[in-house]
Amino acid sequence: MLYQNLADRLQSLIHEKVYEVGSRLPGVRQLSQQHEVSVSTAVSACRELEQRGLLEARPRAGYFVRQPPALRDAPRPGTASQKPRVITGQSRVLTLVQAVNNPDVVNLGAAVPNADYLPVAIVERAYRHVLRTQRRRCMGYEFPPGAPELRQQIARRMAGYQCKVTADEVLVTNSCQEAIAIALKLLTQPGDTVALESPTYYGLLQVVESLGLKALEIPTDPVHGVSIEALELALERWPVAACVLVTNFSNPLGVCMTDQRKQALLKCLYKYQVPLVEDDIYGDLPFNGRRPSPVKRWDTQGLVYYCSSVSKTLSAGMRTGWLIPGAQHEKARHLQFVSTVSVNTPAQLALAHFLQHGHYERCLRQSASDYARAVARMIDRVTQLFPADTRVSRPAGGFVLWVELPEAVNTLSLMEQALDVGVSFAPGELFSASGKFSNCMRLNCAVRWDARLERALIALSRLL
Template identity: 40%
Template sequence: MPASSSSETQQPLYKQVADTLAKLIADGVLRAGERTPSLRAVCDQHGVSMSTAVQAFVELESRGLVEPRHKSGFFVKAPAKGRLDLPGPPRVPMSGSLGNRHASLFDAVVAGNVVAFGGAVPGADMLPTVKLNRLLAEKARHAGTRGVMYDLPPGSEMLRRQISKRMMKAGAVVAPAEIITTCGATEALMLCLRAVTKPGDVVAVETPTYFGILHVLEALALRALEIPADAQHGMRLDVLERVLKTQRVDACIAVPSFSNPLGASMPDEARQRLVALLRKREIPLIEDDVFGELPFGTKRARACKSFDESGLVLFCSSFSKTLAPGYRVGWIVPGRYYHAVRMAKLTHTLATATLPELAVAGFLAEGGYDHWLRSVRAAYKENVARAGRAILEGFPAGTTVSVPQGGFLLWVTMPPKVDAIELYDRALAKGISIAPGHLFSLEQRYTNCIRISCGERWSPRIEDAVRTLGALAKQQMK
């Protein structure tokens, strides 16, 4: 509400009102062609007289921001030249805390006209959008009042039954009553950590590891203990075993299937060994299986949960990498920590969105999910192979690329002269987003590494972007 001070330096009241409306236009709250608030609404909102409101709109009209329409009020006027470029959120620098670096990366990912190698997100053209939209509309029509009500934990019974069937393919026999749905896998990880740790506890994680895991640890005031990971087989269990003999570890997070960023896949016998190693010391294992349904071969690996006989494994996953990132539908099988996870869910987000749950359940129930997975796995396998070849051809000599057996991520290690943060900045100026290696450890590691997402279908645009990245990296070698 404009101030009513009578100070000589104070702008006239009508100009204060005009400035407020002009800011709404500049910020994109009121867009070209939209009707502005009525004169009466302006009087009520700002506590001014009708004559002051009229003067404010005359002022806006003189600035070329609005135009009157007969018997319809005032409308925002289109800019004289080109389209109005609306300001986005201020860009967070790729520096400071892990949270800042995380936010900076996603600022780049969501920006328009950017080749988004930086986010581990499937391209829109890789998703079954038409079928999901149909199912969402169908569920909305038939759900009635249920569709607009809270789906309190444990969440949709229909979806949990379908997830239970999917878990059998990973070797785990899990009843629907043992599953809790979540708002994606990130919430699943946070709920698990809240259930099994307290601030100051030590959590073993592989390194390099997904920066989202590190961010959650930071947010919960937990300490990360980084265990080296093998590029092919994931967390080094020999190192973990040695560490457990000398250091306190309160929980462990592992990504056995196509880890982010390496794409490593832990053999079944190693998964069984990991579960036994932690069970011996009563250490809970949080298993992140978000890429588990995306092997390049025909066989899905067994989940660590399938070897769990004591309830110490908390299994987390979501449909964000296979069906719909924006639906934010994930789940947890919390084992002995079921009640603690359920209470954490109630105090965190209370419930998972009802209609997306029902749409995903409908997709699974129709029986086409496995067929869909076969096609998308083949597409990701081709994307990864093409991107890997293009990187080896176009990047500086000495560059190496991971060879994942599933998922859609590549880990690129360049010569030490190449600084990933500098490459990130230069690439972003060219409309290309990458994930610099600095994000994947709390220590100053991987400074000459980047993660590349191959979630978009291969195209000349993608090929050109890889070539440009290579040229930018070569410039740092000079």
């Protein structure tokens, strides 16, 4: 990639102290002229270096060379399941998410971005616009499949990812999690087995548990993503009804599969005719400025059920997501209707207005840059404060960090003590159907960086 080559050249200049720590890099226009590349390539290179922890973006000032963080080893991949398992114990998640609304607790647990990272003012203007211009419509239902103008905007975004999707194929849902639940209802029956990454987002485990399904854990590497080799062995051995994966910036590892691995994954699933429920909720938040393709891009057989939302990019409270269920769109609409009747009308219309007027891309660039800085900052503090043999993930996007602690640490027990001192995190066992990762934790990095957060991290390190 051209921007990566430029990033490598600039990194060499930083290591050679041509650009010293604390100094300002030339502006992106000057960099583009010096290195004979486009301005967009120069911007992507700077964002790549920001993700590597070498640059820091300062508002209205440019990019500055920062002290590179001390590197820690990446967490170790999980192990494969011996057999499909019934999921239990996910009720503890409610305690975790309730801490978000507790003003006495610093939320490092639930993956909910602080409002400082979201375009609050622009979203507010979009709501005001639709309430002023379509107030009568806002008082009624937008029955499934959802507001036509929103579905049209989503189809256009999918076209930008090189996915052939029409507005009629889009179903608006109450969040990405409902989209996943509807997809699994279309594809499974109680007692069926679903293949999942390990570790995986606990919300997916909750959906699987609520539908009476069994989970088959597939080991996932923090650098390369889910093991396709292990997945193929599992598909040979067990009757898997569906596979649920976050292929772009997985939660909690933050890993993004390469295009080659995504295509290999799809080839494997085609071989066994196993549908993929693709959760792409973090796909719009790359640290290097380049939006990765979803697996849906290469799907020619309709086996990929695509799910996403704006909960991590615009507003968690908007509760607006979508599902592209292929040929089963009529049945999917019925399931959505009997579940919640419809999705919030003002939210749908506000989001459609937001997308139509080009605000989204600009906001995404800012959010992704802010998240990259927040993750780099959290890596710095974890490296400085936590035990020396702690392992830390290297997310390529999103805003969560996976931390592997010494084996003697039990993070489920630690969580109770941490809540007592006013800090929450997500213990590792919540990310496994079989209770693995008991010495791991996930940290939400999209928090307000202030003295209160610093005190919380120090308190957590003392407990460790």
